[in-house]
Structures are given as structure tokens and as C-alpha cells.
Amino acid sequence: MIRVLIFLALTTPAFAETVVATRTIRATDVITASDVELLTVTTADAADHVDLVIGMEARVALYAGRPIRPADVGPPAIVDRNDLVPLVFQSGALTITTEGRSLGRGGVGDVIRVMNLSSRTTVTAKLSQKGIAYVSP
Structure with a gap:
């Protein structure tokens, strides 16, 4: 029984705060506070705080509802x-x-x-x- 609980604990997805786009953002657009929101979702290597992306420039197209990775943005x-x-x-x-x-x-x-x-x-x-x-x- 204990092995099953340990297995389930190790295989359940990790939920974390993730920054997602609220609208489609074109590459080269500068991201504003209204363009992003913080959601609790299953994530891998996504930005976890809105301050990391606000004021940055989108390097690629960012789609509404999808997590934003740090590599997707950079300085303007x-x-x-x-x-x-x-x-x-x-x-x-x-x-x-x-x-x-x-x-x-x-x-x-x-x-x-x-x-x-x-x-x-x-x-x-x-x-x-x-x-x-x-x-x-």
C-alpha cells in the first residue's frame, strides 16, 4: 500500500503558478500587464512570475492561454x-x-x-x- 502511494505521489503532475498570454502576441511586440495573467496549471520550464515578462519583447508568436517560456521573450x-x-x-x-x-x-x-x-x-x-x-x- 505504501509503495502505491509513493508511486502516485511521484507520478502526479506538479502544479505551479505559470504566466500565460491573455491574447495572441506577435513577435516583436512589447508585453504589457494586460497581455499576461498568472494561472495555476501543469507546466514545464515556463515563467512563474509576471514581472519576468512584462516590458520584454516577444521573440516568437505567443498564443492566448499558452504558457510563456523565458526563451520566448527578451529585452526590447x-x-x-x-x-x-x-x-x-x-x-x-x-x-x-x-x-x-x-x-x-x-x-x-x-x-x-x-x-x-x-x-x-x-x-x-x-x-x-x-x-x-x-x-x-
Whole structure:
């Protein structure tokens, strides 16, 4: 009898607070408080607090009633594809600045491809808070 109870306790689904979308949210939309709600449902690797997703940008389409995973959202994009961005290389006391064209969208801390407009070379750069693309040595 005890073995059956232990087996049932281990095989029952875990219920937890889960953040779900209240409407269909398109990719690139910024999520607001009215777009999400907290439900008690069976979940696996879903966000468990609304503060984790409010103010973030949807990376994929999010459908009403479905759990939102942390990988489905990210910081809002500050640079769009084809935007002109300052492209900066720093190494010690040396700083080289030029103009670049972003080849993708990205938010703060994202690594995107940028084309150096002077040399037409494509580099990868990390975006800063002010939309500056920093190239690593």
C-alpha cells in the first residue's frame, strides 16, 4: 500500500503558478500587464512570475492561454535591421569609431552582425544601452 502511494505521489503532475498570454502576441511586440495573467496549471520550464515578462519583447508568436517560456521573450530591440549604428573598436588606449549598418535586430547585450560602411566588412558586435555596436578584439 505504501509503495502505491509513493508511486502516485511521484507520478502526479506538479502544479505551479505559470504566466500565460491573455491574447495572441506577435513577435516583436512589447508585453504589457494586460497581455499576461498568472494561472495555476501543469507546466514545464515556463515563467512563474509576471514581472519576468512584462516590458520584454516577444521573440516568437505567443498564443492566448499558452504558457510563456523565458526563451520566448527578451529585452526590447533598440536597433532594427538596416539601421545606421556607431561601430566602435576599443583595445587599451586605442579607440576606432566608424559608421555601420546593422544586419539584424537586437536589444541591449545582444550580439548582431554589422557591416562596416567604410570597408564593407561584416563584423559581429555587442549592443550597448545607447545603441552603440562594440566590436571585440
